[in-house]
Amino acid sequence: MSRGPGSPATTGRSVLFALPAVLPVLAVLGVSLTAAVLQSLGLMPFIGPPDLSFEAWTGNTGELFRATGLSLYIAATATVFSVCIGFLIAAYVLAMPRMGRIVAALSAATIPIPHVIGAGAIGLLLSDSGFLERLLGMPDAFPVLVGGPWWIAAITEYAWKESAFVALVVLGSIARSVGELCDAAATLGATATQRILRVVLPLAMPSLAVSAVIVFVYTLGSYEAVWLLGPTSPEPLPVRAVRLFGSVDLAARPQAMATALVSVAVGAAAILAGILVLRRVRGFR
Template sequence: MFSSARSFLLLAPLLLFMILFVGQGLYRAFSESLHAGDNFLENYEQLFTQGTFWSSLQISVYVAFVSTLLSLIIGLWITRTLFRLFRTDQWKLAAWFPMLIPHFVAAYIIVLFFSPSGWFSAVLESLPLAGTFPVLVNDPLYLGVIITYIWKEVPFVVLMLLPVYQEIDWRMEEVGRSLGAKGFTLFRTVEWPWAGPVTAEVFLILFVFILGAFEVPALLGVTYPAMVPVLAFEWFYQGGWSNRPLAQAMMIVLTFFSVLLSFCLLYAVQRSRRKWMKGGKSNA
């Protein structure tokens, strides 16, 4: 009893902060998104019948999913192969360096290197095999955006997974080997019970972040379909603010689904963790 009251007290500043800033902001967005007339959900109905919104949501989910998945795969691969090297600080710093760079700067770096008038294109043109460099910036497939996110988020994945890998009891691997496991089975039975839950959490963090981040798609995206945050910004400021309720409704919908997704994912992780712990005990 004492400990729960104490932990609540310790949490109080954070809770207060959440209620003051996040809660208040959400409340304002929600109240602005409601329609004043008879049908108070009119803005939501209008939103869901808009093709622009659906195509925007589609491209956003696609970009967020692809970027997150590739970042996780690359990050996991780097961590697995290099975690012994990362015991020294220099290597850690080198791997985490891109995290120090703000997202919009990263986007400009991509422009510098990958745009049709950029560095790679110039190099390619100077080569005898005159091929034209593909369009990777402001392209309809959002490849420039995805490249930027991968470059920025892989170090984050490494940061999150590294402690896990350094904690793994590698004698388990030897046990596995002696029992005849190899390749993927070895990975699944030895590493995944540790790395899996963290990977799921990182997936959630990155996916939701990319879904809601503005600056990279604003710099490297296309006019149509624009990603959700870019569309929200446009609706927020355009046309004498008349589309503002629509922008707020869109952000509320996005927040709702982000929270729902977090809940489902964290619940699933909890369950599998408990199952695994229990399994360990009953075998012992």
């Protein structure tokens, strides 16, 4: 009987070793998703007998679609900014070893700051009576960044925090090999810009893709920053879900669950798309 890598015995042992980590995740996810689906369909009501109903899904589809579109906009924009800024930070750290160390340390220090603190700080900085407005001295002309229609303050908060995360993931994945490859590229005639675009960027693509998926899914489901820094209406999915879940109207619970499940579905779709892209990126290598 074969005992090499990939043999049934080895695979079975690998599965056994993974079970302690995987089982709690599956149990929590399974229970919570099942409960959410049942509650959204009226089969697990807070009070009263179960009664199958699609009202939570079909009753206010317009608002649900608007919330989904808004969440996608915030998550996609924040992800694009985070990935671009994060890659630039990583490239800077690699290109400038001394100053880069300081930038890397600042990035690392950014990550443990909770989003709710970060959102509060961004609010104090960018609100229409905030630090920046007072510094620039333009009370009338200062744009509506907090609570404005483009969710700029919330996206800024995400981009600030998540770009540091992206930079550290990229640095961790390529820092060892990229220096020598850039030296080789330089002796082959590549300028500094060409080295970044033709060597560093392709090498960073797998880690950028992974971190982009993580940032997208996180910002899609994150509540604090959009609740603190966004307008009251329209609402992104997590804000709508939390508001409906905490409503005094217990009949709103199924809608809260339907909203949360849409968020989960969009996140799962993003993860699947990310895996496909990642496979393709790795296929290049």
